[in-house]
Amino acid sequence: MTSISLDNLSKTFGDAAAVKDVTLNLPSRSFTALLGPSGCGKTTLLRLIAGFEQPTAGSVGFDGVTMADQSTMVPPEKRNLGIVFQSYALWPHMDVAANVAYPLKGRGLGRAEIESRVADALSMVALDGYAGRSVDALSGGQRQRVALARCLVTGTSIILLDEPLANLDVHLRAAMLDIFADIHQRTGATIVFVTHDQSEALALADTIVVLDRGRVQQIGSPQEIYARPASAMVAGFVGRGTLVDAQLRDDLARIGDATIPVRGGGNGPVRLLIRPEAVHLADSGLAATVQRVRFTGANYETTLVLGSGDTIVADLPERLDPGTVAKLAISDAWVVPT
Numbered sequence: 001m002t003s004i005s006l007d008n009l010s011k012t013f014g015d016a017a018a019v020k021d022v023t024l025n026l027p028s029r030s031f032t033a034l035l036g037p038s039g040c041g042k043t044t045l046l047r048l049i050a051g052f053e054q055p056t057a058g059s060v061g062f063d064g065v066t067m068a069d070q071s072t073m074v075p076p077e078k079r080n081l082g083i084v085f086q087s088y089a090l091w092p093h094m095d096v097a098a099n100v101a102y103p104l105k106g107r108g109l110g111r112a113e114i115e116s117r118v119a120d121a122l123s124m125v126a127l128d129g130y131a132g133r134s135v136d137a138l139s140g141g142q143r144q145r146v147a148l149a150r151c152l153v154t155g156t157s158i159i160l161l162d163e164p165l166a167n168l169d170v171h172l173r174a175a176m177l178d179i180f181a182d183i184h185q186r187t188g189a190t191i192v193f194v195t196h197d198q199s200e201a202l203a204l205a206d207t208i209v210v211l212d213r214g215r216v217q218q219i220g221s222p223q224e225i226y227a228r229p230a231s232a233m234v235a236g237f238v239g240r241g242t243l244v245d246a247q248l249r250d251d252l253a254r255i256g257d258a259t260i261p262v263r264g265g266g267n268g269p270v271r272l273l274i275r276p277e278a279v280h281l282a283d284s285g286l287a288a289t290v291q292r293v294r295f296t297g298a299n300y301e302t303t304l305v306l307g308s309g310d311t312i313v314a315d316l317p318e319r320l321d322p323g324t325v326a327k328l329a330i331s332d333a334w335v336v337p338t
């Protein structure tokens with residue numbers, strides 16, 4: 001099993017920094033999501049871990065052994081890791097078994113051993129019985145699972161996944177989330193999962209690293225990142241909710257003439273993160289005008305405008321017509337650090 005440590009890691013292309021001063025310790029068997037908007041440096045960070053890029057500054061270590069710094073560069077094939085890209089990169093002229101067996105080439109394994117390892121890997125991705133199929137005859141989801149099996153077949157202790165679900169439809173994504181969780185449990189590998197989709201990160205990872213413009217914004221469990229985002233960027237990127245101006249004194253915030261309980265400290269003017277599930281209809285409270293209503297199946301996602309001009313999103317059990325003036329009780333808010 002393998003831990004990954006990144007120390008003050010930076011990668012610059014020309015004079016643009018893609019990854020800037022990233023320090024992370026990913027314990028053996030951890031499942032980490034690298035989360036952030038497009039262009040924030042996720043793929044570059046993954047390629048630095050894999051050995052496809054050399055650091056401009058800082059270092060990459062596995063189990064305390066330096067894999068890369070300015071003078072060291074262990075090539076990818078010597079790092080004992082598996083990597084799955086968004087584009088599956090399968091050999092179209094080979095069948096499923098040959099694709100999955102490819103990384104075992106040149107290892108001096110017997111035919112029976114190879115067949116048994118391929119069968120195990122296909123079973124882990126729920127593709128038993130597909131060994132003889134042509135890759136061309138598979139759906140997108142099945143191809144992605146072949147790519148995953150190919151990465152599992154060598155029994156690597158590090159698995160790197162770069163937006164593996166980006167090309168799949170919503171139902172396949174849900175099924176794949178279960179497969180990733182299952183693989184993590186069965187292999188005990190250290191997994192790094194790159195995504196721009198916060199719901200995937202929240203569902204799968206034990207630790208989320210939020211990146212913005214090459215820098216780490218926050219590291220924490222999904223619950224911490226959701227409940228206590230460290231900046232307005234994280235608050236806006238993870239989960240739904242809105243940022244609202246308020247005045248804070250003694251753990252109570254005032255918005256207009258309503259008082260609401262908050263978590264997090266400070267005094268004076270603050271920005272509050274208010275999640276939709278913390279907003280309720282009440283007989284008295286914060287006055288707000290309904291602007292937009294969306295039926296989500298479970299409830300009505302309702303956007304309301306406050307007197308200050310700030311908007312609030314609420315998950316309400318009933319549909320209110322746009323233009324209705326409602327009274328809101330807010331049961332929880334987070335003071336976003338500045």
Ligand SMILES: Nc1ncnc2c1ncn2[C@@H]1O[C@H](COP(=O)(O)OP(=O)(O)O)[C@@H](O)[C@H]1O
Pocket residue numbers: 013017018036037038039040041042043044045
């Ligand atoms: N090989 C490269 N040459 C020049 N710029 C690059 C290269 N790879 C990535 N970049 C730049 O680095 C930044 C981060 O890219 P990337 O790591 O692909 O982000 P993400 O995967 O989060 O979308 C982007 O501005 C991108 O244009």
Ligand SMILES: [Mg+2]
Pocket residue numbers: 042043044
């Ligand atoms: Mg990318």
